[in-house]
Amino acid sequence: MIGYYGDIHFETNDSRILTFSDFQRNTASRWAKHEVIGKKPTSEFIGPDLDTISFTIQLNGQYGVHPLKEMDRWLVKARAGSAAKLVIGNKFLGVDKWVVKSVSQMWGTILNKGQVLSGNLDIELEEYVERV
Template sequence: MIGTLGRKIIFEVSDNRVLTFESMSREVSGRWTEHEVLGVKPKAEFLGPGLQTISLTIHLSAALGVKPRRILDMVERMVERGSAEYLVIGGRLVGRRPFRVTGSSEAWDKVYSRGELAKATLTISLEEYA
């Protein structure tokens, strides 16, 4: 097992199934403010950490034992219900808190004659839930 997003999405490579992400980007930031002072440069003040964001691109293929439509529907429900899930990669938490699933984008790459989705590309947007 490569990792999980909550209990529903399991990234794995096995004899029966391949569900992995192609790329993951993570942004970690701090929150700052500036106070204007007459006659001198502004003074910077650190307010605290910002919310981390993550973007995952996942390729879904029926040829690799994954049902693309099922995964897309599952992610859609996560977005619309405001799910907050822990992201675990390599047995370690990414960040210290769960991430809310703020959005998804999908491309239907291959659809068979009866409307069966055989291949899709999914991008999931996550934001730290504090």
């Protein structure tokens, strides 16, 4: 297994290939700018911002996945606003959990009766820190 996000498992084996590419993680910090008359503003570090992660999932029905079903799973996660752990290898990413901020579907090869044989998903996750 490559990793997982909630109940979605990324894996490659003899019967199924569900993995991602173009994995990108962005980290930023938060800053306040205080205006000073006659001088340049002063900067104040507020704290870390939420990380974001984006990646592309290539779906192909010839590799044991159902592209539309996989697309729908991500769509449901985005619309539900639920948070889940993201694990790559044996490493938990982020402070706590991640939410699906956006899902972009690209239907590639479409067969008779609208069956999607292949396509891509562009996923954007945002770190979710639960307060106690």
